[in-house]
Amino acid sequence: MSEMKDVLELIQEKYGEKKVGKSEIVREFVVRGFEQKLMQLYEDFKSGECSLGYLAEQLGISTWEAYDILKKRGLRTTNL
Amino acid sequence: MLKLIFDANALITSCKFYLRGIPVIKHVADRCRIIISHPVNKEIISSGERYSNTLVAKELIRDGKIKVKRALFQNYDVLDRYKLGNGEKESIGLAVEMAGKVDFIVTDDRLAYIVIDRMHIKKMLFLDLIVELVERNLMNLELAKSIVNEIESRYPEGFIYHTLKILDRGDRKCLK
Numbered sequence: 001m002s003e004m005k006d007v008l009e010l011i012q013e014k015y016g017e018k019k020v021g022k023s024e025i026v027r028e029f030v031v032r033g034f035e036q037k038l039m040q041l042y043e044d045f046k047s048g049e050c051s052l053g054y055l056a057e058q059l060g061i062s063t064w065e066a067y068d069i070l071k072k073r074g075l076r077t078t079n080l
Numbered sequence: 081m082l083k084l085i086f087d088a089n090a091l092i093t094s095c096k097f098y099l100r101g102i103p104v105i106k107h108v109a110d111r112c113r114i115i116i117s118h119p120v121n122k123e124i125i126s127s128g129e130r131y132s133n134t135l136v137a138k139e140l141i142r143d144g145k146i147k148v149k150r151a152l153f154q155n156y157d158v159l160d161r162y163k164l165g166n167g168e169k170e171s172i173g174l175a176v177e178m179a180g181k182v183d184f185i186v187t188d189d190r191l192a193y194i195v196i197d198r199m200h201i202k203k204m205l206f207l208d209l210i211v212e213l214v215e216r217n218l219m220n221l222e223l224a225k226s227i228v229n230e231i232e233s234r235y236p237e238g239f240i241y242h243t244l245k246i247l248d249r250g251d252r253k254c255l256k
Contacts, residue, residue: 050163051191052088053165053168055165064133064134065131067096078189080190080239
């Protein structure tokens with residue numbers, strides 16, 4: 001419950017009284033969550049702690065998609 | 081003919097890069113038998129039309145140049161303790177099951193490479209496969225060098241430099 005409170009406070013802080021659609025807020029949080037998870041997994045991938053396949057599965061995408069996502073962000077696509 | 085298991089990592093490299101208008105995987109598939117695991121194939125199928133590079137793999141599978149095999153053993157208690165994907169785990173499972181029937185497993189993933197090494201399974205990086213093809217007179221030197229130069233951006237510098245030196249000198253242990 002405290003996590004939910006934190007999230008609600010963050011929303012309040014960011015948007016204040018602005019009228020923002022719920023779907024927009026949800027979308028932003030999903031994107032942020034994805035990016036955060038990607039970067040956490042990328043650290044493991046870079047250090048050789050996890051494989052590209054594992055990184056992809058944890059993100060719910062294919063290895064091919066993972067390759068493209070890393071490449072588009074200018075990140076290394078290999079952990080060699 | 082060399083019989084190899086490709087994991088997704090090596091397959092992606094060889095499908096994404098082209099030489100003389102031909103995907104690198106075709107240059108390789110003409111010279112050896114390639115096997116991929118069921119999860120690696122599943123990703124290729126589920127990619128639909130979004131990834132043109134997977135179309136190359138689909139075509140080779142359709143033409144029988146790449147065989148898809150499912151490992152009989154599916155309980156990867158040991159491999160599950162590593163942070164490997166299903167494709168890598170089943171590729172390793174296949175290599176264990178097909179011991180003696182395949183020459184190498186080809187992977188460019190550091191973790192998979194270490195795990196495979198610990199299991200005493202023959203393995204090689206994709207770059208070493210190119211060297212192997214030259215050493216076995218299955219690929220000419222110029223084509224091999226061109227492929228290595230083409231896929232250069234995929235690897236840290238040392239891997240490319242070392243590979244080109246090996247190809248030039250025919251000596252894997254070259255120090256300069």
